[in-house]
Amino acid sequence: MARKIGSRYTAHQILGRGSAGTVWLGEGPEGPVAIKLLREDLASDQELVGRFVQERSALLSLDHPRVVGVRDLVVDGNDLALVMDLVRGTDLRTRLDRERRLAPEAAVAVVADVADGLAAAHAAGIVHRDVKPENILLDMEGELGPGGSHPALLTDFGVAKLIDSPRRTRATKIIGTPDYLAPEIIEGLPPRAAVDIYALATVLYELLAGFTPFGGGHPGAILRRHVTETVVPLPGIPDELWQLMVQCLAKAPASRLRASELAQRLRDQLPLLAGIPPLEVDEQPGNGSAEESQEEPGNKPEPPRERPKGAVPLVPPGGASDSNRDTHTSMRVPGPDELAGGARGTARAPRASGSPRPGSARARAEALRKRRLRLGVGAVVLAAVVGVGGWLATSGGDDAPPRDTENSAPAEP
Template identity: 70%
Template sequence: MSRKIGSRYTAHRILGRGSAGTVWLGVGPQGSPVAVKLLREDLASDQELVGRFVQERAALLCLDHPRIVKVRDLVVDGNDLALVMDLVRGTDLRTRLERERRLAPQAAVAIAVDVADALAAAHAAGIVHRDVKPENVLLDAHGPTGPGGAPPALLTDFGIAKLIDAPSRGGGGRSGGRVIGTPDYVAPEIVEGLPPRASVDVYALATVLYELLAGFTPFGGGHPGAVLRRHVTERVAPLPGIPDELWRLLNQCLAKAPASRLRASEMAARLREVLPSLAGLPPLDIDEPEPEPEAYGERDAHGTDHGTDLPYEDGPYGTPGRGAVPLVHGGPAPDSTRDTHTSMRVPGADELAGGAHGTARAPRAHGSPRAGSARHRAAERRRRVRLGVTATALAAALGIGGWLVLGDDGEGGGGGPAAPSSSTEDEAPEAP
């Protein structure tokens, strides 16, 4: 099934669906392959959004960097509102994570360097991405591999969050007292209702890098409201086995105060300095912390599939999992079931009071039991038994020692030879 997109492009088949719209594999005027992101009809009918779309056109078209998926054109035609982008032959970072769970430190840092470079270029042009996450990082299967065997990484979906998050919808990351974004990667200042600056992208990228190393995000798990609260109130827990220099850098970029974080260009430079020291290190051998059941009031969040709002074809990393939809011959691919984009109320002041006052659930070294699990309880019982046996043996030893001392004095002393004391050994013999 083909359809015309404006007068210059033809979309042939669906690559994926997401919360913002549908991505098509298409061709341009010279027959070159392109990815066409066709936004939802309700967005296309919003005249204020269309006006802002046109205003953003020049900035997005001028955003030209090797680590940014190039926007070729913005199309406004009747009910069609579309971004035409370069087609990246590969897969997205979420797909690779779904298969491998975590990456070796050097490969993870190499990917983060590419994304940091992309953000530095965008920030220099005055553009904040606002939705950095693995789904929006594409891995070029046809590019030269870098340190740790990492393929070139490209950042996509610039402008989408800003276009959809209209002033009439709240602006500045909020909508009528609501947080709009992907909970696991939302910076604390967004949760507190402040406008998004470049530092929110650095925080999100640091969260992605933590996820690449650990296999899970530092504040994720449970209800989206609990996730948002953790971003504001909890400090990130260190990862067992992570090199010290890398941890210090990561921790700084996850600082609660935006001014304490590195700039994207600084983050890229520091990560490049760390890269050589990570050669040959295997993926971290850790387990995800035990989930904590948390209530957050009325469940007023609505998760929507952000799916694969991405210009890619199926890549070399196996069958894509949640958050990634491959090119499927003969029809559209099914939607992802991963809830990655959420709109929910801004937490109240009482819920966020006091800033960071705790530490997030600490990851466990691989093989150590979860607290409260049957294995953990059994280990505790064994530990208590060992302590009891040790205490009994110590008490018995003390009792025998007392009996021997009495025997030395010759009082009550039948039963066994007296042990010599150190004092008698050290004394000189008496003169005859």
Template identity: 70%
Template sequence: MARRIGGRYSVHRVLGRGSAGTVWLGEGPEGPVAVKLLREDLAADTGLAARFAHERHALLGLEHPHIVGVRDLVIGDGDGRDLALVMDLVRGTDLRTRLDRERRLAPRDAVIITAQVADGLAVAHAAGIVHRDVKPENILLDDTAQDGPRALLTDFGVAKLIDEPRNGSTSGVVGTPDYIAPEIVEGLPARAAVDIYALATVLYELLAGFTPFGGGHFGAVLRRHVTERAAELPDVPRELWIVLQQCLAKAPASRLRAAELASRLRELLPALEGLPPLDIRDPAEEPVLPSPRSGEPVAVPATGAGGLRGAVPLVRGAAPDSERSTHTRMRVPGPEELAGGAHGTARTPRAAGQRRAGSARHGAAARRRRLALTVGAALLAVGLAVGGWMAASGGDGEGHDRPAAELSGTAR
């Protein structure tokens, strides 16, 4: 049975479910649409409804071939207190689904998709709009385009509208941990550069099959964004790596702007022609097994495709994964935590067949540390015993009546 939304739209079938709400296939006065109906608790937030009204003009005016257009915003005038974004319907899949299917893309395909998304970001940034949640789940691939799949960035405005602190709370970091820029972790405002950082992270993932700082608890992921540098990918053309490195810079001012990124990437396309997907191993594939001697792990665990991968896409045909962290308010790490972050815990790629470094060395190091502690404790115990014996036997017991200064001089 169809449900009415805002008096002008009816929705018929669920296309996908996300943390912010549910996307429906709908029908409007001008034909098929996608309707993102926000969760009931969000719809009940009067502050959110006010932000919707405030952003209506900007979001409706954001038009570009690589942006999923917002046709209308429904604010509390349908069945109950609905809040919904009515968007263009894209016939195709999303980038996450393609990654799940292909694992990693050929460099040329990855660069084309990234350049198209950068084109859309350039228009949005010029209009003063920051996306704040660029990730594969929010990049749709229109398979009806004649010259191949066309990438479109969706959910513009959702992160800003929904993730702004409510009820006076300002102590959280909101976003998807794998793609969040370091300045957000440090509590700075979200400017256009956060989208460039996130898009560069997406490009890295398209090439490698995993993100540069992902894996493990989200607190560790946030620290890596602030304290570590992305590991260079084997066999990536040097010019492409320079662009990636610049856009993953910790300092926002050091990153390229969206239009510059799109231009630089397109200049690289001739050199990428015919290159196959990178033949590298995902560190998440490494088994974490106890050492046969020490019983301690010999590899750092890293979350792979079954952990931080695969959120629910906004299109039909992909299996849901409720474990993915997205639009999640996280505690801001303190300065001491950031300063002493998890150095060296980011996943390091290596060529297929290359021996994984570190396991035997780490096990031997742990054994040496335990041996040093044991020997040190034994020497300390012997020293205390000898000292006690000397104090007890010095001067046939007369030392007990000597002044402290004399005892000290005797011990010398």
């Protein structure tokens, strides 16, 4: 059913839903558009509406081929909407759900496109703050690039900043999607351009491996991993590309590349990646460590579970959002003591298929089985040694000295 959005636009059908609102296929004076209608509770927040209007000029001025352009911002009664260019295609998350991982050449080409868009935004003083596959659109009508990749465009600029108002988050909340949050955000520092580079490098890792480097388990465990753990290497990619990813996933923001540098260096890697198939990276199914799932050592390990793709939702089932990959959701900032304690889970380490995850109930049961086996073998060896010793003592021959039976100590069992 069609509905009017302001005086200039009409929304015809829903294209998708997210935690911040609903995206509609719409019509405007210049033709088809995409209309992101924010939730009504956001539209009733006068402080947010004020921030929305303040950001209008910055968002409208961001014009780049790798950015989904914002054409208009509408504030009309309970409607708070961004009118955007319509991209004929799909988002990167949908492609990942279908293919699980991309060939390195296609993955790098997509991320290089997004880095170009980020470079333009950062030059304009705009930080995206929520770079993830759901916010990367693939233009199916565009000319194919390296590895058969479709042109990639970054969308939802400014939404995280709009919703992240001081009154909503105070000083103890963070905004974003756990799998892609830079360490400095988790530690309570203001987001700068480097947070987008960290998130984009996480996306590249996910495109290659099929999972994010620090994802899985409880959101609190994911946040700790970002701060305390190092990224696990991926096999089968050139060392130059891996070192580039490591630099962009550095804990220190100053160590990361700028977006323009990242785009150029990624494109320099494309000739080395031509023809390389998607990586064969195995990962133990299931989420989190034994401590996170509260498994007991004696319990029978649960059967493997399919790992949720993408970010772990922060809104519980039955909450306001019907998205299974929520964003812009407030969460408590971990204290220094919690972060210093290290991650109770482990990073998503590529390992042989079927091998247990370190620290899991299955791994502890396997270690206990091996320990019992070693103890059993040791007991057999000890019994054999005692038996041989007794045989030598009783079969020493005629020249053997007599035993002092009165002063000898009783044999130990």
